[in-house]
Amino acid sequence: MNENQSDLTDLASEANLSRRSLLKRLLGVGVLGWLGTIFYPVAKYLVPPPLGESTVTSMKIGSTEEEWSEPFKIIQFGRKPVIVLKDQQGNYRALSALCTHLACIVQYRREDNFIWCACHNGRFDLAGQVISGPPPASLETYDVNITDDDEIWVSQRQV
Numbered sequence: 001m002n003e004n005q006s007d008l009t010d011l012a013s014e015a016n017l018s019r020r021s022l023l024k025r026l027l028g029v030g031v032l033g034w035l036g037t038i039f040y041p042v043a044k045y046l047v048p049p050p051l052g053e054s055t056v057t058s059m060k061i062g063s064t065e066e067e068w069s070e071p072f073k074i075i076q077f078g079r080k081p082v083i084v085l086k087d088q089q090g091n092y093r094a095l096s097a098l099c100t101h102l103a104c105i106v107q108y109r110r111e112d113n114f115i116w117c118a119c120h121n122g123r124f125d126l127a128g129q130v131i132s133g134p135p136p137a138s139l140e141t142y143d144v145n146i147t148d149d150d151e152i153w154v155s156q157r158q159v
């Protein structure tokens, strides 16, 4: 083998090596991309997006002349569910509808005159204070105003 043939063989082997390393890198990038397409949606599913604060400060929920099929309504106040109820004396009240235990939606038991969470039998009075059960905190309360036109407005409580 002369010197020229040896140089050609070296060049061919270097080109082969660099082609091989290029293919390995491309394969590595492809595997990373494939793993990303699997794990990214899983991670997005497991980590819920942060909820922004509700920008709604007041909203009309109906009229006192309307007949309700239940003694309460669950409304969406911005991003928060709110329970609006008509108590035994005919007064309207509005409270957060999310139980402070594990965030089940509460309901008003008019015959017993308390707010009830069916998930673990949590009970709140009409001011939102815990009566019994596992809820660790009271329900947030909202203001309810009736206009001269008999419209019912729920608004965030002014601190």
Ligand code: FES
Binding pocket: 099, 100, 101, 102, 103, 104, 117, 118, 119, 120, 121, 122, 133, 134, 135
């Ligand atoms: S979620 Fe309401 S009592 Fe547990």
